[in-house]
Amino acid sequence: MVAETGLSVLLSPMILFFVLGAFAGMARSDLSVPEPIAKGMSLYLMAAIGLKGGIQVAEAGFSSAILLALAAGIALSLLLPVPAYAVLRKAGGLDRVNAAAVAAHYGSVSVVTFVTGSEILTSLAMPPAGYMVAVMAAMETPAIIVGLLLAGGALGSGARRSGTALWHETFLNGAVVLLVGSFVIGLIIGKDGAVPVLPFFETGFRGVLCLFLLDMGLVAARRLRETRSLTWRLVGLGVLLPLLQGGVGVLVGTAIGLDTGSAATLGILAASASYIAVPAVMRMSLPQADPGVSLGMALAVTFPFNVTVGIPACIALATRFAA
Amino acid sequence: MVAETGLSVLLSPMILFFVLGAFAGMARSDLSVPEPIAKGMSLYLMAAIGLKGGIQVAEAGFSSAILLALAAGIALSLLLPVPAYAVLRKAGGLDRVNAAAVAAHYGSVSVVTFVTGSEILTSLAMPPAGYMVAVMAAMETPAIIVGLLLAGGALGSGARRSGTALWHETFLNGAVVLLVGSFVIGLIIGKDGAVPVLPFFETGFRGVLCLFLLDMGLVAARRLRETRSLTWRLVGLGVLLPLLQGGVGVLVGTAIGLDTGSAATLGILAASASYIAVPAVMRMSLPQADPGVSLGMALAVTFPFNVTVGIPACIALATRFAA
């Protein structure tokens, strides 16, 4: 089952485009996606999943499962950075500030990993519940606060701005606003109201995801090539952390009674590491942290690992738990 | 009826995305749409409406209504700046040059307001006639010439370039060329010839409009926040002018015998203020005018007002006149 899922995942057009991008990046091809196009595609993807999630919740109605899942997501985002921090300091040899920064990245989530996982789950006939989009949005930022607490004294230096500015960055971060905003719009308009705009957000969705993953492959490979900050230990942790966190996520999801697809998705969220919202906040609030370390691990190691191995593993685990 | 139309408008996905953008802009979220993407979307929207308008005219055939509507549009664009100028000087306290510049903006039109109005009218089963796209294109620039005449002596300083350069900017302005060009292409190819390309221009249309309005909300809110040129009087005029001009437009449209949807659209065009074609020409021809005033009013006050209140008001008025 794992192998089978894994193979069908690896041969899906999305993953193949990711592999193509990674190959081109490794081979130093001059293929590149213009930065505004990449940003435009990510806005499109976030608006689309927010909208679709909201519409699904409008259909399915609210349930206690939603609140449970939200609480579990927030708890994971708040708690996962703590063990991650310990491991990064001990096994990874990072100093306090860098370990805290990396831990915050891994407590938060990656939108594209979520989307890729959802597509794969849908193709396997176990789509996650619509509210998982809201869970993802809720998991984006709690880890940031824990990361800053872990960095502790280091906070001092950037302190002047960090009071309100941090609060602000955390809750009004562009990705969070767009995800939550589109989700709410989906809730308001419902399935019928969405008829005029759905063609746009559905027809193009998987194709845009292909091109976006092509770019992610390029970016991940280039970062791996250019980085001077990654050690082998850190690369190892970039594989270990998602496996551990993904396992915890699936476990928690199953324990609170989520359906298989949603439990797998909670695992995928826990396994994923942020490379959009968190890096910008960290650069502002923990400028002493080396972004080469955190982005190197999140983008160049964990993202490719999750897309190819981590997602199928979470799915397999959730399926086993469900059986 | 007004209230009902108003509510259904306010709860359409397009307007909700505009509100989301405005909220994010007000709350100083770092959400932003890359500038090339915004420009790309506006090219798409203009090509699409030009094409669709041309195809509809090719279907419906030419009629004297078209010529009447064109003449009415041009007359409105030429005449509306005159009372607007008087009001802006007296009630707005603007000097000659700035009053003339603002009047030119309000005599011209806003493409996105037109598109939003057309979508709303279509959803209410009273779509405007296809030729209204041509009317819009015809209204883009006459107001510029009147604005420059109103500025009078001020013209002197920029005079060297303004002879041919102005003429050129006016008739070969990018928006005008694209609108008219796509309209003509639609006329030539007709419904059958458009079959291969229509999926692109139709499937995505409303969704692209959502994302574009998200950006408009961001831009309008940021401009309102950053502006130092707007006084409360000018904000008031930014609401009053579209109401007055919209009323005149609907009246004229009804008087020349347009169908309800088209009469409402003529009102919406008259009510709307340009923020693309006119600002660039004014910056070139009336560099002494403060763009903060005209863009502040057109983008940050009148556009949001029209999208939420002005359009439903024009529709309600046209419906009443028709009854």
Add this chain to the structure above:
Amino acid sequence: MVAETGLSVLLSPMILFFVLGAFAGMARSDLSVPEPIAKGMSLYLMAAIGLKGGIQVAEAGFSSAILLALAAGIALSLLLPVPAYAVLRKAGGLDRVNAAAVAAHYGSVSVVTFVTGSEILTSLAMPPAGYMVAVMAAMETPAIIVGLLLAGGALGSGARRSGTALWHETFLNGAVVLLVGSFVIGLIIGKDGAVPVLPFFETGFRGVLCLFLLDMGLVAARRLRETRSLTWRLVGLGVLLPLLQGGVGVLVGTAIGLDTGSAATLGILAASASYIAVPAVMRMSLPQADPGVSLGMALAVTFPFNVTVGIPACIALATRFAA
């Protein structure tokens, strides 16, 4: 037949958008397509045709025709620059380096000319075989090597980088990687695997091509206007070379037994001149060559000529040969 094909081509929306762009560029309108959008559209078009070609080959199965066509394409790309070089030196009055650079452009191919030709052929019910995408990718770069050999001694100055760097640029050029990569992905996933992503790559295809050709028209016209490097002789050769090379291509295609659409396409490829892959490599490897000459001819003369006259001519010739 020629006239008829020609007319139906000239009245297709794609060509009309090209003409609109060319008109706007000639008339110095400020209409413009942002550069990242243009690049994004070209990535989309290349991924789409690669994918579709691969899927078609996966359907039709491999055949010796594919190998023959590939060999013919590579041979054309290698050999056509030689007579072109001679003509450019004698009739065009170019020096060695510039003649070699231009010859390399004409030995290589233009992706958009290929796409436009394929669309026209499809609308005439003689679509080229899916593997012609692979033939195009194979023809992109051999001409570069021949061009550099023709430039001969001139190679010396850039020699330090040119060994591996050139090899690299030639085979890992972004366009080649994306075309071949998407083709292989299409081969792997086949028709069934492509179901989720095809809507994106098909629905938008012709519409995107319209907007891309609008931009090509703008760019070609502006280059024609700004260029100081084109002489009338060179303009003449920009028309003559595609006619001659197109004829040879159709002849070879018919001789090796390709179907009419594919033979016409081989002619269109031979007639087209590169303006993406080759210019960048030439700038790097033959920096002494004036890009104004080669790009002026390829973009401002040959591209418009092919899109309006060359493609119908190749189709007519292939049809005659087939009869």
Add this chain to the structure above:
Amino acid sequence: MIANIVQRRRIEVLVDRPLVPLVIDAANRAGISGYSLLRVEGGAGRNGAWADEEISGAQAKQIFLAVASQEKTDRLVDHLSPLLDSHGLVLFVGTVDVVRGGRF
């Protein structure tokens, strides 16, 4: 440095996009035919802060950058001075060493 080096002036003019042709025109009249236009993504001045995300491009700005002789620079400054306030231009001039600068 082995090459023949000359001193030239490095002129920067911060200008709204629609007014760029005006500056180019003035440069041509001053005998300056070579220049580059740099992208400016945002800024602040007497009219508050701006960013080029503006949907209307009318307030987006570019930097007109030219290297020229003192003489041509003086002419350009003469042409542009009257416009500095009315058209909201910002102009400053530095000094640079140019290799093979004869043509500037």
Add this chain to the structure above:
Amino acid sequence: MIANIVQRRRIEVLVDRPLVPLVIDAANRAGISGYSLLRVEGGAGRNGAWADEEISGAQAKQIFLAVASQEKTDRLVDHLSPLLDSHGLVLFVGTVDVVRGGRF
């Protein structure tokens, strides 16, 4: 040159995008309210090469460019000096002639 010309300092700070508000803040405290932000597309430093194609914008950079008096410049340099290493800023200051420079 006919116009009244004054000498001013031309300050360039190379700064990561998320830290730009910090620099603007420091500039405001130093009395500098006019500045421009230039697009930087790539570069290299102690941490290797980068290009702004990065999906995460956290390492994209801008150049903060301001022309100001010596006095304000000194204040800005004072404010930013402690951050140069910890925040990875690069700061350099040239000299330019400004026409009608009174307002800077």
Add this chain to the structure above:
Amino acid sequence: MIANIVQRRRIEVLVDRPLVPLVIDAANRAGISGYSLLRVEGGAGRNGAWADEEISGAQAKQIFLAVASQEKTDRLVDHLSPLLDSHGLVLFVGTVDVVRGGRF
């Protein structure tokens, strides 16, 4: 200014995009490892005007900007001088004060 300030050269090379690796290479050989690449949106020179809307990126340009010591600058200028005409590069060098400039 309290900080330790040194004078360095500010090198700008205007270069076609495909040739940027050549300049970086020359800079590395001259011992310059830090640089930034600025976006240029258009310009004009001996070959007429251009804008980076060109579909083919071969003529789009960047500014290679580096701050370095006089010695390294001299070496870079030596390396690039022979290419100025053949490769169409434009090179100019100014002077700047750098805070904590030891590393440049």
